[in-house]
Amino acid sequence: xxxxxxxxxxxxxxxxxxxxxxxxxxxxxxxxxxxxxxxxxxxxxxxxxxxxxxxxxxxxxxxxxxxxxxxxxxxxxxxxxxxxxxxxxxxxxxxxxxxxxxxxxxxxxxxxxxxxxxxxxxxxxxxxxxxxxxxxxxxxxxxxxxxxxxxxxxxxxxxxxxxxxxxxxxxxxxxxxxxxxxxxxxxxxxxxxxxxxxxxxxxxxxxxxxxxxxxxxxxxxxxxxxxxxxxxxxxxxxxxxxxxxxxxxxxxxxxxxxxxxxxxxxxxxxxxxxxxxxxxxxxxxxxxxxxxxxxxxxxxxxxxxxxxxxxxxxxxxxxxxxxxxxxxxxxxxxxxxxxxxxxxxxxxxxxxxxxxxxxxxxxxxxxxxxxxxxxxxxxxxxxxxxxxxxxx
Ligand SMILES: [Zn+2]
Numbered sequence: 001x002x003x004x005x006x007x008x009x010x011x012x013x014x015x016x017x018x019x020x021x022x023x024x025x026x027x028x029x030x031x032x033x034x035x036x037x038x039x040x041x042x043x044x045x046x047x048x049x050x051x052x053x054x055x056x057x058x059x060x061x062x063x064x065x066x067x068x069x070x071x072x073x074x075x076x077x078x079x080x081x082x083x084x085x086x087x088x089x090x091x092x093x094x095x096x097x098x099x100x101x102x103x104x105x106x107x108x109x110x111x112x113x114x115x116x117x118x119x120x121x122x123x124x125x126x127x128x129x130x131x132x133x134x135x136x137x138x139x140x141x142x143x144x145x146x147x148x149x150x151x152x153x154x155x156x157x158x159x160x161x162x163x164x165x166x167x168x169x170x171x172x173x174x175x176x177x178x179x180x181x182x183x184x185x186x187x188x189x190x191x192x193x194x195x196x197x198x199x200x201x202x203x204x205x206x207x208x209x210x211x212x213x214x215x216x217x218x219x220x221x222x223x224x225x226x227x228x229x230x231x232x233x234x235x236x237x238x239x240x241x242x243x244x245x246x247x248x249x250x251x252x253x254x255x256x257x258x259x260x261x262x263x264x265x266x267x268x269x270x271x272x273x274x275x276x277x278x279x280x281x282x283x284x285x286x287x288x289x290x291x292x293x294x295x296x297x298x299x300x301x302x303x304x305x306x307x308x309x310x311x312x313x314x315x316x317x318x319x320x321x322x323x324x325x326x327x328x329x330x331x332x333x334x335x336x337x338x339x340x341x342x343x344x345x346x347x348x349x350x351x352x353x354x355x356x357x358x359x360x361x362x363x364x365x366x367x368x369x370x371x372x373x374x375x376x377x378x379x380x381x382x383x384x385x386x387x388x389x390x391x392x
Contacts, residue, residue, distance in 0.1 A: 009127060011053035012031075023145070024145075026299075028301070029130065030131050033305045037309055042318070051127075054110040054114060055107050060113060064149060069139070076097045077102040095144075106148065111132055112153055112292070113153060113157055120163075126315045130293075132294045136149075144202060151177075156188075164250050166189045166245055166248055166254070168280075168284065169191065169194070169296075170255070170277070172200065172258060172267075172268040173268075174200075175194070178192070182218070182219070184214055186214045186218045189245075191222075191241050193224060195270050207364060208371060217374075220240065222236050222364065224270065230279075233276050238283075240372075247377055252289055255280075257295065260297035265300050265303070
């Protein structure tokens with residue numbers, strides 16, 4: 001595993017671009033993660049390269065977005081927000097207009113395409129684009145701090161090269177823009193595990209949204225109850241995502257690794273720790289296929305940075321002992337909040353929490369398996385390596 005070639009896509013240019021100061025979306029997270037990796041000695045050196053990001057061209061953006069939307073977005077960035085722009089979602093509370101909006105979004109998309117190209121050229125096995133993860137952006141609509149959908153563009157580029165793409169989205173929010181882009185396609189599998197639309201934006205992503213036409217069964221949603229904790233999340237992942245991915249015969253994985261699932265995130269209601277993300281990354285690494293990792297949400301900046309750095313370290317194949325020795329070496333100076341390495345402490349789960357989360361989640365898992373599995377040639381009732389071991 002440690003022989004994998006890792007690429008960290010980054011551009012110092014990003015440091016001059018920012019969302020409005022009062023917006024919870026912080027563009028600084030990618031740079032802070034980079035600094036954390038450098039302080040741990042995890043960036044640079046053999047097999048761990050940094051690759052500069054570039055802006056996506058208009059022609060590249062038009063692979064998914066409409067020309068008139070791109071025009072309105074550029075116009076609005078320049079201060080001219082029209083009625084058409086408003087109808088496209090621009091300038092709302094979660095889609096503020098600011099002068100860097102087009103520049104930043106196009107850079108995030110260019111970074112995603114760079115990552116996809118590196119993977120296609122065999123120059124990277126794992127490519128991180130923490131500038132991106134804008135999974136809510138639609139072809140002609142902005143939403144939820146997302147204007148241009150880098151995740152979709154990367155998947156499209158990989159699929160255009162003939163690859164079977166599995167897009168796994170573990171952000172706390174449903175990946176609705178990504179779902180919409182591939183709803184009728186069977187060459188891009190989309191799996192989103194997210195806090196239920198009953199309690200969180202974008203208020204959709206339910207079990208019965210399973211794709212249409214050729215894409216029937218190739219869109220999988222797992223809505224998680226508020227309060228979902230690591231063990232429950234991993235049960236859902238292992239009972240649904242793992243077997244579906246296995247059946248899909250994938251060539252490449254695109255992972256939207258939002259960190260807003262972590263307990264303490266100010267915008268969501270899940271109770272996870274980054275230990276769950278390690279398990280997800282490990283399970284995906286086991287497929288032995290290239291992985292493109294996109295950033296996404298995460299509104300507690302320090303927790304997000306630590307989670308992403310930990311995911312990178314997991315991809316490096318570095319073990320825990322190594323981390324502990326680094327921690328004792330005093331390299332955590334950047335953090336005033338936590339001095340124990342990258343991993344979160346395990347969170348205790350109360351009986352009450354289990355009683356709230358488990359019955360609902362088990363019922364959801366059964367529904368998803370019933371809806372989706374037969375389209376993937378799987379038996380809905382199959383134990384999938386879990387079964388009664390998960391009982392009680
Ligand atoms: Zn999110």
